[in-house]
């Protein structure tokens with residue numbers, strides 16, 4: 001299935017894992033894959049972060065992106081470094097959903113959008129799908145980690161699949177929890193005080209979707225299982241027209257003087273954006289990846305997900321040399337959490353993924369006292 005990796009059953013309690021079947025050099029792409037399904041975060045979309053409804057590719061030019069995030073008109077030099085091609089943007093004739101290309105529109109329609117497309121007249125807060133999205137926004141504020149709309153697409157995908165059994169099988173491969181574990185994970189995703197909201201979200205989902213062929217996912221336990229699924233397997237996706245432009249400008253051949261002017265311009269721009277948009281720069285969403293989801297966690301990872309194509313296509317990149325038969329491991333914790341104490345890391349992993357990390361770093365630090373110090377907290381919390 002892939003020249004670099006294969007999924008193997010590990011002898012530990014972790015179940016399956018991804019292993020290198022040959023030596024992989026640091027910095028190289030281990031594999032690339034498109035998601036089973038992806039979706040922009042609900043608040044990210046509501047705040048006009050303009051991305052393709054299907055693949056999350058930016059729909060703004062880098063200059064429009066910078067202008068919106070800085071809150072005033074910004075003229076970007078070297079416009080040829082912008083990679084957005086707005087001539088390819090298309091909209092759904094029925095609901096005005098926007099896509100980066102006809103290819104994305106067609107793929108979305110054939111996979112799930114035929115079921116979800118709302119007539120223009122219906123596209124308001126009273127439509128059950130919009131109601132579900134609004135209800136989700138009220139229980140899950142930024143910084144976002146998931147969206148119930150990913151569940152909607154996942155179910156619509158099954159409904160539209162020419163082979164329902166296979167589509168259900170593909171979905172179930174992400175589920176391997178008990179009912180109690182699902183409940184715990186679902187509550188974590190929604191936050192403790194919003195636990196009651198599960199039944200509201202569930203009822204809105206029932207009103208928003210056709211039921212035929214997906215009955216097993218529409219019971220209260222089935223819905224909780226889906227929340228647990230997106231909570232533990234959902235992989236964050238980020239795209240940006242501006243960061244693409246910055247990357248392209250770094251490849252330009254410029255005099256030292258011009259390079260210096262450009263660097264100062266970019267630094268200043270990011271300061272202004274930070275002030276106006278408070279660190280939320282990217283189009284952000286969440287996706288489910290079949291192969292990547294087989295990757296276990298380690299606090300000393302040897303690989304990380306990247307979005308080199310500036311859309312939802314994931315590239316898993318080796319962060320150090322990996323030997324043949326070595327397990328490929330990524331970090332489920334963000335950069336900041338990863339730097340925290342053994343106790344904090346393990347607490348976070350247990351809470352969100354229900355496992356106790358026994359990676360080499362956690363083993364090595366086993367003698368550390370189990371305390372969480374003040375300076376151990378992350379900025380985002």
Ligand SMILES: [Zn+2]
Pocket residue numbers: 052053054055056057099100101104311
């Ligand atoms: Zn697209």
Ligand SMILES: [Zn+2]
Pocket residue numbers: 092093094095096097113116117118
């Ligand atoms: Zn539509």
Ligand SMILES: [Zn+2]
Pocket residue numbers: 298299300345357358359360361362
């Ligand atoms: Zn660990």
